Amino acid sequence: MSSPNFIPSPTSEVSVSSLYQEPILRVRSWQYILQYLSKKLLDFLGAGLGVLLLSPLLLAIALFIRLDSKGPIFFRQHRIGRNGKAFVIWKFRTMEVNAEERLKDLEQLNESEGGVLFKMKEDPRVTRVGKFLRRTSLDELPQLFNVLQGSMSLVGPRPLQLRDYYLAVKDYKDDMLQRATMLPGVTGLWQVSGRSEVTFNDMLQMDLFYQENWSFWLDLRILWQTVLVVLLRKGAY
DSSP: OOOOOOSOOTTOEEEEEEETTEEEEEEEOHHHHHHHHHHHHHHHHHHHHHHHHHHHHHHHHHHHHHHHSSSOSEEEEEEEOGGGOEEEEEEEOOBOTTHHHHHHHHGGGOOSTTSSSOOOTTOTTBOHHHHHHHHHTGGGTTHHHHHHHTSOEEESSOOEEHHHHHHHHHHOHHHHHHHTTSOOEEEOTTTTTTGGGSOHHHHHHHHHHHHHHOOHHHHHHHHHHHHHHHHHTOSOO
C-alpha cells in the first residue's frame, strides 16, 4: 500500500497539532481511517490472545527472575512515545537494580555507531537470566500490556529511552518529528533486519519507510518475521 493521501478531500479529516513547537497538518481519508481501525483491532486481539496463551510462560519467567537475583520482576522505564509524549514501558528485568545509575560509568564503552543508542555485548549489569531473556527477546513480552493500554502498538517505531531520544533530536530533528507521529511498537522493521547489528541512522530510515508504506498486511508480515527472528536469535545481545 502506498502512503496515505495527504491531499484534502470531502471525505478527509483535517487537523493541526504541534511537536517540538513545529506545526503538523494531518489529513486523514476514510481509507486511512479504516486502515487505522484495522491496526487497532489487530493490536487488541493480538495482545489479548498473546497474554492469554503465554500466561504460563510469563509466570515461569517471573519465577526465574525472582530466584536469580534481588529486585523486582518487572522493569519500568519512561520512554518517548507518540507525539513526543513520555509513557512507562514494561519489560521483564534483565539487569541489576542499580543498572541506571551505573550507565554513566559505562558510556565510554558504548559500541553503538554514532553513540545515540547504548550497545554493549558484554554488559556487566545484565543478570544470568537476563542474558537468556535478551537473546530470546522474552524480556519484551510485558509490553503486550502496553499495547492493551493503548500506549504502544504491536508494530511500529521502537520507543526510545530519554537519553537516546534527546541525543537523536539534536542530529535528526526533522526525521524524528516525522517518526513520532505513529504509536511506538513492540516490534518493527529494524527488529527483523538485524536489531543490534543495525546503526541508528539505518533504524531511523527503516522506521520512516514503514511509516510511508504501512498497511495491515505489512504489519502481519513483520509479526511473522519477528517470530522467525526470535526463534533463530538473530541480532540480539
